[in-house]
Amino acid sequence: MSLRIKAVVDKFVKELTEALQADIQDRIMKEREMQSYIEEREREVAEREAAWKAELSRREAEIARQEARLKMERENLEKEKSVLMGTASNQDNQDGALEITVSGEKYRCLRFSKAKK
Incomplete structure (x- = not known):
């Protein structure tokens, strides 16, 4: 009878070990999937941020050009007023x-x- 008990216990330990190994592998896979998802999201956010910064820089440069043109036009207007009036x-x-x-x-x-x- 002790051999049967030992066999049952050995079988239980083996099945439990296999189940634990499967659970560990499943958790490792989920962790890898989650890490991959996080890296992809971080990459997407970084791309959007870079595009936003490029657009912001372009707009700031356009504003600077327009301000310079406006200043020059204002100076020209003042000169014209001075000459005409x-x-x-x-x-x-x-x-x-x-x-x-x-x-x-x-x-x-x-x-x-x-x-x-």
Whole structure:
């Protein structure tokens, strides 16, 4: 009878060992699958981040170009205004004359009248 018990115990131990080995292998496979999935997701996120940064850099460069163009246009407008309109400044003269500078030449105006429409 002890041989039968020993055989049953040996069979149980063998089956239990096999089940444990199968469970361990299953867990190892799941761990590898999970690690592979995580690496793939990290790669996807890194690609999206790189694309986003490239787009951001492109937009920042475009904004800088537009700002430079706007600044140049503003400077040109100021030059045109200066040439076309002259610069007028009300002088605190005794006679109340208005001095106007057009293209570097000064003019004095003593009398004013409203422009007709």
